[in-house]
Amino acid sequence: MKKILFSLAPVFLLSIYFYNPSNAIQKKGTIIETKKEPLHGRIFWILKIRTTYGKIFKVELAPPDFMKDFSPKKGDFAEVEGSLASSGNENFMIARVITWKGKKWILRTKEGFPLWRKDIN
Numbered sequence: 001m002k003k004i005l006f007s008l009a010p011v012f013l014l015s016i017y018f019y020n021p022s023n024a025i026q027k028k029g030t031i032i033e034t035k036k037e038p039l040h041g042r043i044f045w046i047l048k049i050r051t052t053y054g055k056i057f058k059v060e061l062a063p064p065d066f067m068k069d070f071s072p073k074k075g076d077f078a079e080v081e082g083s084l085a086s087s088g089n090e091n092f093m094i095a096r097v098i099t100w101k102g103k104k105w106i107l108r109t110k111e112g113f114p115l116w117r118k119d120i121n
Contacts (some may be wrong), residue, residue: 019083019094019112026081027051027093034072036064045070049078058092062107066116072100083112 033048045061059080061067072078082095096108108114 018085019096019108020085021083021110021112024081024083024096025093026079027057028079029057029077031072031074031076031078032056034074045072047072047078047080049080058090059095059098060092061095061098062105062114062116066107067105069103070100070105076100 027049029049029051031047032050035046036043037046038044039046039060042063044063045067047059047061049057049059051057057080059082061070064070077100079099080093080095081097082093085092085094094108094112096106096110096112098105098107106115
């Protein structure tokens with residue numbers, strides 16, 4: 001049994017990604033897709049945003065129960081600050097802060113720790 005668990009460890013570790021403050025960026029743009037999908041064992045808000053330059057970013061936000069009164073629609077404008085990340089062949093942004101309709105949600109600390117996780121804050 002130990003050999004099997006040990007041999008699976010590298011595969012599992014390859015699928016994990018983290019917020020990296022050293023590659024944090026800010027983007028502004030139009031929301032072109034909104035959805036809630038399972039991620040990390042919970043449901044998360046996921047957006048696709050098209051910047052004014054036409055580049056599309058997939059943005060991982062936070063669980064909906066943490067983001068009260070957040071109900072973005074296609075065509076809405078948003079500003080996002082976050083860290084670029086990748087998993088497999090997919091590139092995306094892990095959001096730290098999002099501003100939508102004049103309201104700012106701070107989702108993570110500057111170091112990237114999720115504020116909805118009470119067990120680590």
